[in-house]
Amino acid sequence: xxxxxxxxxxxxxxxxxxxxxxxxxxxxxxxxxxxxxxxxxxxxxxxxxxxxxxxxxxxxxxxxxxxxxxxxxxxxxxxxxxxxxxxxxxxxxxxxxxxxxxxxxxxxxxxxxxxxxxxxxxxxxxxxxxxxxxxxxxxxx
Amino acid sequence: xxxxxxxxxxxxxxxxxxxxxxxxxxxxxxxxxxxxxxxxxxxxxxxxxxxxxxxxxxxxxxxxxxxxxxxxxxxxxxxxxxxxxxxxxxxxxxxxxxxxxxxxxxxxxxxxxxxxxxxxxxxxxxxxxxxxxxxxxxxxxxxxxxxxxxxxxxxxxxxxxxxxxxxxxxxxxxxxxxxxxxxxxxxxxxxxxxxxxxxxxxxxxxxxxxxxxxxxxxxxxxxxxxxxxxxxxxxxxxxxxxxxxxxxxxxxxxxxxxxxxxxxxxxxxxxxxxxxxxxxxxxxxxxxxxxxxxxxxxxxxxxxxxxxxxxxxxxxxxxxxxxxxxxxxxxxxxxxxxxxxxxxxxxxxxxxxxxxxxxxxxxxxxxxxxxxxxxxxxxxxxxxxxxxxxxxxxxxxxxxxxxxxxxxxxxxxxxxxxxxxxxxxxxxxxxxxxxxxxxxxxxxxxxxxxxxxxxxxxxxxxxxxxxxxxxxxxxxxxxxxxxxxxxxxxxxxxxxxxxxxxxxxxxxxxxxxxxxxxxxxxxxxxxxxxxxxxxxxxxxxxxxxxxx
Numbered sequence: 051x052x053x054x055x056x057x058x059x060x061x062x063x064x065x066x067x068x069x070x071x072x073x074x075x076x077x078x079x080x081x082x083x084x085x086x087x088x089x090x091x092x093x094x095x096x097x098x099x100x101x102x103x104x105x106x107x108x109x110x111x112x113x114x115x116x117x118x119x120x121x122x123x124x125x126x127x128x129x130x131x132x133x134x135x136x137x138x139x140x141x142x143x144x145x146x147x148x149x150x151x152x153x154x155x156x157x158x159x160x161x162x163x164x165x166x167x168x169x170x171x172x173x174x175x176x177x178x179x180x181x182x183x184x185x186x187x188x189x190x191x
Numbered sequence: 192x193x194x195x196x197x198x199x200x201x202x203x204x205x206x207x208x209x210x211x212x213x214x215x216x217x218x219x220x221x222x223x224x225x226x227x228x229x230x231x232x233x234x235x236x237x238x239x240x241x242x243x244x245x246x247x248x249x250x251x252x253x254x255x256x257x258x259x260x261x262x263x264x265x266x267x268x269x270x271x272x273x274x275x276x277x278x279x280x281x282x283x284x285x286x287x288x289x290x291x292x293x294x295x296x297x298x299x300x301x302x303x304x305x306x307x308x309x310x311x312x313x314x315x316x317x318x319x320x321x322x323x324x325x326x327x328x329x330x331x332x333x334x335x336x337x338x339x340x341x342x343x344x345x346x347x348x349x350x351x352x353x354x355x356x357x358x359x360x361x362x363x364x365x366x367x368x369x370x371x372x373x374x375x376x377x378x379x380x381x382x383x384x385x386x387x388x389x390x391x392x393x394x395x396x397x398x399x400x401x402x403x404x405x406x407x408x409x410x411x412x413x414x415x416x417x418x419x420x421x422x423x424x425x426x427x428x429x430x431x432x433x434x435x436x437x438x439x440x441x442x443x444x445x446x447x448x449x450x451x452x453x454x455x456x457x458x459x460x461x462x463x464x465x466x467x468x469x470x471x472x473x474x475x476x477x478x479x480x481x482x483x484x485x486x487x488x489x490x491x492x493x494x495x496x497x498x499x500x501x502x503x504x505x506x507x508x509x510x511x512x513x514x515x516x517x518x519x520x521x522x523x524x525x526x527x528x529x530x531x532x533x534x535x536x537x538x539x540x541x542x543x544x545x546x547x548x549x550x551x552x553x554x555x556x557x558x559x560x561x562x563x564x565x566x567x568x569x570x571x572x573x574x575x576x577x578x579x580x581x582x583x584x585x586x587x588x589x590x591x592x593x594x595x596x597x598x599x600x601x602x603x604x605x606x607x608x609x610x611x612x613x614x615x616x617x618x619x620x621x622x623x624x625x626x627x628x629x630x631x632x633x634x635x636x637x638x639x640x641x642x643x644x645x646x647x648x649x650x651x652x653x654x655x656x657x658x659x660x661x662x663x664x665x666x667x668x669x670x671x672x673x674x675x676x677x678x679x680x681x682x683x684x685x686x687x688x689x690x691x692x693x694x695x696x697x698x699x700x701x702x703x704x705x706x707x708x709x710x711x712x713x714x715x716x717x718x719x720x721x722x723x724x725x726x727x728x729x730x731x732x733x734x735x736x737x738x739x
Contacts, residue, residue: 055501055555062551066544069591074536078597084530085596102337128331129460130606132528139672139683141599144526148460149330151529170604172324172335172676175253 059162080143083118083156091120091156099147100126100177104167106185113159114191120156125149134186137163159188163190195421198282199636201298203721205278206629208306212270213622217702219263221695227688230680244318256678266615269353269421270309275625276482277301277360279632280418283489284367287412288319293366295479297359304356311349315342324676327435330455330465330549333442340477343443350436354429361422361429361707368419370463378502387411387419389506417485421507424473424481424516431470461529468523473516479513480546483583483624487576491560494573500559508552515545522594524719526603536596550587555582571647574628579657585659586612589666602669609675610665618658618698626654626705639712653701660694
């Protein structure tokens with residue numbers, strides 16, 4: 051390996067290390083509970099996906115800011131996705147919902163307001179209809 | 192363009208039909224983009240087309256959209272990309288090795304089978320609205336309450352044929368590379384492969400052995416090494432997708448014939464996803480990158496008349512990338528909570544960064560070769576090669592951002608993935624490279640020059656602007672929460688989609704200008720004559736001696 055190649059190789063390794071270290075730390079806020087702390091949930095919601103429908107345990111899921119919420123989703127037929135979206139359409143988080151598997155995700159909401167649930171994985175032509183607007187109400191703690 | 196040899200003619204046939212498939216994939220892309228701007232906009236077109244769909248009742252906008260979305264990648268990847276690459280490799284591999292294709296009759300066989308089977312997959316979407324998408328996530332393709340059983344069967348037969356054809360092509364390629372007219376006694380293929388990947392040199396270095404390498408084993412150009420290495424991934428990918436197609440057929444045929452529903456729960460969806468993405472990533476992260484790198488390694492020294500910078504390191508990088516592509520698949524499963532965290536972080540994130548290292552070294556070698564060749568005359572193929580490097584850098588960087596345990600939470604399945612990453616790589620990176628190959632090979636094959644001109648420059652700049660414009664606007668929509676694989680009914684992201692549509696139309700204009708330039712130079716009648724059946728006198732003539 052020539053000197054120039056070696057220098058470039060070291061630069062590449064350094065970029066890879068810096069990016070990976072930064073993105074694994076709690077500088078990305080949710081890494082603190084997804085990867086490092088693994089807290090026990092304050093509340094759990096069981097959500098069922100079946101026949102292109104999202105079935106919630108309650109008409110409106112009520113949450114307070116700062117609580118650790120566990121979303122446990124099951125699919126009775128094909129693969130779906132559980133996505134939570136803000137009022138302005140941006141995504142808060144999502145996970146895949148596989149049939150015959152336990153699909154659990156913990157999240158801590160920081161902003162009060164209404165949130166929409168939408169299936170984020172294609173599950174047949176009715177996939178686009180799998181939206182429940184204002185399904186979650188997060189209030190200030 | 193008269194007096195083309197057998198192989199030259201077949202390479203041009205592959206390229207022409209490949210470009211037709213690119214046009215078809217582009218039309219599908221524009222139609223889907225139109226639907227995302229305004230759902231239902233295609234209803235009138237649909238009514239007209241329904242005339243040629245026997246017994247097909249009118250379908251919903253969603254069924255049209257998802258049917259097209261299922262066919263689109265098959266047409267783009269297996270119709271355009273694979274067909275073009277097959278044609279190019281069938282010319283370049285024997286040309287560079289100065290020997291013939293091992294099984295010449297497989298060249299037309301591969302051509303016809305590829306075209307037929309891609310059209311079969313496409314017809315499943317067009318005629319039956321088969322809509323499970325190319326991922327075939329289990330058990331969706333056999334959930335016949337939402338996808339048509341007939342469509343699943345036709346699509347899967349097409350997929351099985353495509354993959355069988357690719358295996359035959361790879362076999363012919365390996366057979367050509369490894370065939371030796373008079374192998375000496377004791378000639379070892381193992382040692383031959385070690386030297387091809389630069390391992391022999393490494394072993395000699397470690398052992399402090401200063402003897403010179405045996406020239407018997409030092410004969411493979413680095414382009415051939417990269418193509419051979421990429422073809423390992425191609426074979427693995429083809430076997431996995433072949434099995435996926437057979438699996439769907441096992442369920443769809445009994446249902447179609449007798450109405451029997453087999454139990455789909457015998458296949459675990461997570462295991463399926465792991466195997467599928469392990470195999471599919473051999474294309475996405477293995478052979479695409481390696482075939483691309485190989486083509487850079489060939490074109491840059493050829494166009495600049497200069498040896499590739501750091502060739503011995505490049506050979507080892509090619510082998511290292513094989514290990515990377517074997518263990519990289521989990522970045523597609525970062526959103527699957529039942530996938531072990533170790534696999535998501537290690538395979539999904541860390542190993543993916545291995546590609547950053549291997550491709551980083553590859554691009555460095557290529558750019559250093561250009562730098563050391565200054566002053567450089569930017570011929571049409573060289574301009575397009577530089578464009579493709581730029582496309583790969585941008586698309587690769589976007590991929591690294593999404594293949595991240597933390598960031599994937601908000602990027603998975605959004606338009607970021609398919610726009611900023613996949614379409615940047617495929618359109619600005621790979622397709623631009625295929626244009627470079629066409630600009631480089633057409634003069635060699637036909638003796639017709641394709642010099643720098645306003646048309647070439649327009650083609651380059653409008654293609655880059657259109658492909659990057661479309662891909663990045665899709666990515667911005669993804670950051671705003673727009674999902675991939677989703678038809679929106681209320682025009683939620685229509686502003687983004689209008690800009691993406693304008694960019695796609697710019698690409699269409701660019702492609703037309705490219706075709707007009709080619710047709711003007713080669714003459715339309717000559718292109719048509721390519722497809723005239725012949726009893727070639729040149730068929731048995733070695734390619735490298737065939738006169739043009």
